[in-house]
Amino acid sequence: xxxxxEKYFLAEWLANEISDTELKEYVSEDEIRxxxxxxxxxxQFKVPSFNADVALEQxxxxxxxxxxxxxxxxxxIYRAAAVIxxxxxxxxxxxxxxxxxxxxxxEKINFNxxxxxxxxxxxxxxxxxxxxxxxxNRNLSLHGEAYFKVAKGSKFTVKTPLGNVTxxxxxxxxxARANYFExxxxxxxxxxxxxxxxxxxxxxxxxxVLSSNIKYEKTINEANPSWIQNNSSFKSMPYWYVVNExxxxxxxxxxxxxxxxxxxxxxxxxxxxxxxxxxxITIPFNLNYTFVTDKEVSLK
Amino acid sequence: xNINKENNFCDEKKFSDFFLNQSxxxxxxxxxxxGNIDLSADITxxxxxxxxxxxxxxxxxxxxxxxxxxxxxxFLNEYAKNKVVLNFKNCQTKNYTNESPEFLLEEKEFGFKLxxxxxxxxxxxxxxxxxxxxxxxxxREIAEILGISVKAVEKRIHNALVNLRSVIENI
Numbered sequence: 152x153x154x155x156x157e158k159y160f161l162a163e164w165l166a167n168e169i170s171d172t173e174l175k176e177y178v179s180e181d182e183i184r185x186x187x188x189x190x191x192x193x194x195q196f197k198v199p200s201f202n203a204d205v206a207l208e209q210x211x212x213x214x215x216x217x218x219x220x221x222x223x224x225x226x227x228i229y230r231a232a233a234v235i236x237x238x239x240x241x242x243x244x245x246x247x248x249x250x251x252x253x254x255x256x257x258e259k260i261n262f263n264x265x266x267x268x269x270x271x272x273x274x275x276x277x278x279x280x281x282x283x284x285x286x287x288n289r290n291l292s293l294h295g296e297a298y299f300k301v302a303k304g305s306k307f308t309v310k311t312p313l314g315n316v317t318x319x320x321x322x323x324x325x326x327a328r329a330n331y332f333e334x335x336x337x338x339x340x341x342x343x344x345x346x347x348x349x350x351x352x353x354x355x356x357x358x359x360v361l362s363s364n365i366k367y368e369k370t371i372n373e374a375n376p377s378w379i380q381n382n383s384s385f386k387s388m389p390y391w392y393v394v395n396e397x398x399x400x401x402x403x404x405x406x407x408x409x410x411x412x413x414x415x416x417x418x419x420x421x422x423x424x425x426x427x428x429x430x431x432i433t434i435p436f437n438l439n440y441t442f443v444t445d446k447e448v449s450l451k
Numbered sequence: 452x453n454i455n456k457e458n459n460f461c462d463e464k465k466f467s468d469f470f471l472n473q474s475x476x477x478x479x480x481x482x483x484x485x486g487n488i489d490l491s492a493d494i495t496x497x498x499x500x501x502x503x504x505x506x507x508x509x510x511x512x513x514x515x516x517x518x519x520x521x522x523x524x525x526f527l528n529e530y531a532k533n534k535v536v537l538n539f540k541n542c543q544t545k546n547y548t549n550e551s552p553e554f555l556l557e558e559k560e561f562g563f564k565l566x567x568x569x570x571x572x573x574x575x576x577x578x579x580x581x582x583x584x585x586x587x588x589x590x591r592e593i594a595e596i597l598g599i600s601v602k603a604v605e606k607r608i609h610n611a612l613v614n615l616r617s618v619i620e621n622i
Binding site: 163166189193197206 | 467470471474475478479482488491492495496499500503558561562565566569580581583584585589590602604605606608609612613615616619620
């Protein structure tokens with residue numbers, strides 16, 4: 152009965168509630184010796200170090216990361232409005248930014264459009280377009296002369312003061328000078344609009360409007376316009392236009408007799424040597440050229 | 452309600468004090484259960500984090516048992532399956548050695564055997580025994596933490612000692 156009541160005598164002994172002598176009533180002396188050993192050995196145990204201060208710092212760090220902040224709705228609205236304004240505002244301004252390429256006399260450049268279509272821009276010409284959304288809206292405006300190699304894609308439109316040229320992917324040359332509008336197609340199919348009438352121009356054909364006279368020719372065999380190879384060639388062009396082109400290519404002014412203005416010229420001149428070029432355009436008309444100054448030539 | 456608010460542990464200072472007081476003991480408690488110091492540190496941190504996130508729910512006077520319950524649940528959820536291998540630092544409190552080398556070796560060996568024996572105790576017995584031996588907790592405190600009666604703690608301690616003796620004598 153006593154044993155039943157004091158069932159956990161070892162626990163009581165460990166808590167110093169009963170002494171060794173009392174414990175002997177329950178267990179042998181050998182066993183008591185082992186218990187003593189267990190107790191003294193276990194007294195020396197220590198748990199591997201734990202630094203509460205360091206742990207607290209770590210906890211605070213972790214806690215800040217997971218802290219839930221309640222959303223202040225009005226603040227949020229202002230911030231969202233600001234972000235939206237900035238995003239759309241910058242999109243609007245950047246999107247409406249117009250890219251400009253301009254050449255002066257005796258200068259030629261070539262550049263790529265955003266879709267890798269290439270443009271060669273002849274002397275004294277200008278092209279402007281909007282680079283944003285270029286993929287879906289390929290429009291550009293041209294003053295002067297340019298040669299296009301258009302990558303396949305959506306409708307590609309060249310706007311000029313005289314008419315529009317629309318293609319889907321091809322190579323073509325456009326001239327839009329004062330009183331002269333010319334479209335030459337080298338590959339594919341080009342559609343030109345002049346005075347609200349549109350004309351389809353297949354490869355190897357040209358469309359010319361000279362002082363309101365429309366000419367439609369099927370002549371060229373070249374792969375690209377001659378001016379790309381630094382050469383201007385003409386076929387039955389008025390002399391004034393030929394002279395104007397020479398002025399543009401060499402940045403000079405040329406004076407010549409009004410009599411020759413409307414004569415038709417067929418031939419070409421180079422862009423590399425002004426003497427040879429002048430000979431090329433004067434000899435057929437039995438004219439001589441003299442340099443009045445560096446930048447001024449007189450034909451007689 | 453007001454009193455409850457003042458007494459709750461959402462105050463950072465109060466929480467920090469509580470952490471500094473309790474984290475080591477909680478860490479030890481989990482260590483007795485799992486025998487892995489990295490794991491016990493993780494669980495301790497996790498338990499305090501949960502405690503902090505639920506600070507409004509803590510009733511005054513129940514903070515400690517709430518904390519231990521969280522830690523115990525974390526332990527049970529994840530790690531109870533793992534085998535326990537305790538590895539105590541054998542920290543000799545005596546610097547002098549007037550004992551013979553044989554005795555010292557024997558003592559070291561005994562300490563090693565004892566560790567193995569403790570590792571093989573049931574989790575309930577081991578935890579109660581070590582909380583008493585290492586942390587010096589009274590049976591009443593252990594009972595409070597474990598949510599059992601003092602008598603049950605005594606039973607666990609008693610059986611732990613009986614088991615340890617029989618295992619050690621058999622080695």
